[in-house]
Amino acid sequence: MLFNGSIPENIHFGRKCRHLWKNFLIPGKVLLVCGRHSVPILQAETAALEQECKIVTVSGELPLSEIEAILNSVKNDGFTNIVGWGGGSAMDGAKALAALITAPLPAAEYFYCRAELPKRECRLILIPTTAGTGAEITANAVICDHATNIKQSLRGPGMTADAALVDPELLEAAPEKVTVSAAFDALTQALESFTSARSTALTRSIAATAAALILQNLESAVCHQTPAAFDALARGSMLTGIAFASSGLGAVHGLAHPLGSLLSIPHGKCCAILLLPVLKRNSAADPELFTALAQECGYSSAEALFAEISVLQKKFDIPQNFKKYGLTPADYDFIVKNCRSGSMKCNRKFYSDDDIRELFGELA
Numbered sequence: 001m002l003f004n005g006s007i008p009e010n011i012h013f014g015r016k017c018r019h020l021w022k023n024f025l026i027p028g029k030v031l032l033v034c035g036r037h038s039v040p041i042l043q044a045e046t047a048a049l050e051q052e053c054k055i056v057t058v059s060g061e062l063p064l065s066e067i068e069a070i071l072n073s074v075k076n077d078g079f080t081n082i083v084g085w086g087g088g089s090a091m092d093g094a095k096a097l098a099a100l101i102t103a104p105l106p107a108a109e110y111f112y113c114r115a116e117l118p119k120r121e122c123r124l125i126l127i128p129t130t131a132g133t134g135a136e137i138t139a140n141a142v143i144c145d146h147a148t149n150i151k152q153s154l155r156g157p158g159m160t161a162d163a164a165l166v167d168p169e170l171l172e173a174a175p176e177k178v179t180v181s182a183a184f185d186a187l188t189q190a191l192e193s194f195t196s197a198r199s200t201a202l203t204r205s206i207a208a209t210a211a212a213l214i215l216q217n218l219e220s221a222v223c224h225q226t227p228a229a230f231d232a233l234a235r236g237s238m239l240t241g242i243a244f245a246s247s248g249l250g251a252v253h254g255l256a257h258p259l260g261s262l263l264s265i266p267h268g269k270c271c272a273i274l275l276l277p278v279l280k281r282n283s284a285a286d287p288e289l290f291t292a293l294a295q296e297c298g299y300s301s302a303e304a305l306f307a308e309i310s311v312l313q314k315k316f317d318i319p320q321n322f323k324k325y326g327l328t329p330a331d332y333d334f335i336v337k338n339c340r341s342g343s344m345k346c347n348r349k350f351y352s353d354d355d356i357r358e359l360f361g362e363l364a
């Protein structure tokens with residue numbers, strides 16, 4: 001088996017390809033899901049469209065309460081097309097709404113896996129504006145229930161988009177801190193995909209290409225606004241999505257979800273801080289694998305790869321620990337209890353509850 005996952009049937013990559021979204025619409029109403037900054041852009045995009053359109057916005061880290069509120073307002077309106085335009089939350093919001101819009105039960109029933117999602121009936125089109133989550137490719141939506149601090153994926157048949165349109169031009173409008181955070185998320189995904197227990201020769205090749213693109217182009221994109229560097233970041237992020245749609249991720253993502261939801265740390269920042277402490281532990285447990293990873297990414301050794309990541313972290317002021325977010329030993333039980341996700345199971349090194357407490361002891 002070389003690939004075992006679901007990815008969009010149509011993937012377009014290139015400058016201006018965002019405008020192709022109208023070509024994938026089916027007759028009927030169009031629901032557009034975006035972050036609030038994208039509203040004027042979508043108003044312009046839809047101005048000449050003859051189909052009836054409605055634009056709804058979602059917040060970062062995608063609260064379950066927002067999905068429920070949007071569903072209540074649109075569920076009986078007969079939308080046949082859902083378009084996600086934005087960062088991971090907007091695209092995950094579109095995926096969740098597409099899956100839930102015909103579901104008979106409240107969203108929480110599906111979020112907590114007490115019911116199976118029905119088959120999706122509407123068209124789903126995704127357009128990323130950051131190079132980070134790879135959410136335009138993957139078949140799940142990461143949602144946070146602020147009432148319980150549980151952050152996990154909604155999964156089900158038909159959550160894969162019909163079309164993903166990856167247009168690097170859209171990345172250029174993002175603030176520097178968004179580009180950096182997103183890139184560290186994508187880099188983490190690439191490195192975790194390569195080393196995942198479910199990786200294959202094909203997914204490792206895709207993941208290493210993605211990691212190299214991100215490592216080599218983040219500085220040029222952020223510091224020099226080089227169009228070619230934005231192209232490379234967009235390509236790298238898209239490739240991570242393709243790789244981990246099959247391979248799954250690892251302990252950084254397993255730990256980042258409960259930690260991020262508990263202390264309200266943005267996902268990319270959470271991954272960026274956890275990345276090296278986790279990678280170094282994983283590497284000590286399997287030096288050969290991490291040497292292969294480093295060499296596939298163009299570095300002589302795992303230590304050289306880690307040094308490069310460390311240089312980027314310092315350049316972009318990534319904190320070394322979670323002190324400023326208020327992490328204390330009182331938080332460890334929640335993290336330990338809620339980290340045993342599919343991502344954690346893909347990590348080749350097993351982390352016992354004590355290992356996790358010890359790791360966070362160094363980062364608190």
Ligand SMILES: [Fe+2]
Pocket residue numbers: 132133185186189253267271
């Ligand atoms: Fe991620």
